[in-house]
Amino acid sequence: MMSSWQVIVDAMPLLLQGLWITVKIVVISLLIAFAIGLITGLMNTSSNKILKFIATLYIDIIRGTxxxxxxxFIYFALPAFLDIRIPAETAGIIAISANAGAYIAEIFRAGISSIDKGQxxxxxxxxxxQVQTMRLVILPQAFRRMIPAFVNQCTISIKDTSLLSxxxxxxxxxxxxxxxxxxxxAFEIWGTVGVLYFIIIYGISRLSRVLERRLSLK
Structure with missing residues (x-):
């Protein structure tokens, strides 16, 4: 019978390949989600009732399912309805992006709303x-306050990729x-999988703390 260490060593190439796919999906998805969240968050803080309604509807649908x-829905139902084929990885990226985007939109909304109106x-x-005020005054201050929430959403999205299996x-x-x-x-493999997830998430958490300290000094 193989030792536990040998089992882990033999499994590592395939696990690292899976880890690379996980990281790739998370990075692409979070970049898209950040753009979605920023736009939706700005819409949600807008005085335009139509834009606010669209943003609220999107956020409520995503957070409510x-x-x-x-x-x-994206991988099976949508292709069947539109008579198209969506590759699994593309469907996964769309799902993670749309899901994280809704939560990031709320982070932006809360961060923007936290800045005193006097600013x-x-x-x-x-x-x-109005655009210059948002870009040069409001968002830079809000972003510092949003970093912990962004990191939290990032870690959630990393763990959410496990559902794509x-x-x-x-x-x-x-x-x-x-x-x-x-x-x-199972013991050795799931233990190793857990350690790999932990390494990524812990690394992101440490990086965010360094970023927070540097921004607080400015």
């Missing part, structure tokens, strides 16, 4: 336009399942 249902009034009195994406969790189906060493 499980991510797994969203994954199934906005002072900027406008200096001749700055249900549509056959060979990310980290699916890779672990494949290995276990051949060697039946």
């Amino acid at each position: 499980p991510l797994l249902v969203q994954v199934f 906005r009034e002072a900027a406008r009195s200096l001749g700055l336009s 249900v549509i056959g994406i060979k990310e980290l969790t699916q890779s672990g399942e494949i290995i276990i189906s051949t060697n039946y060493r």
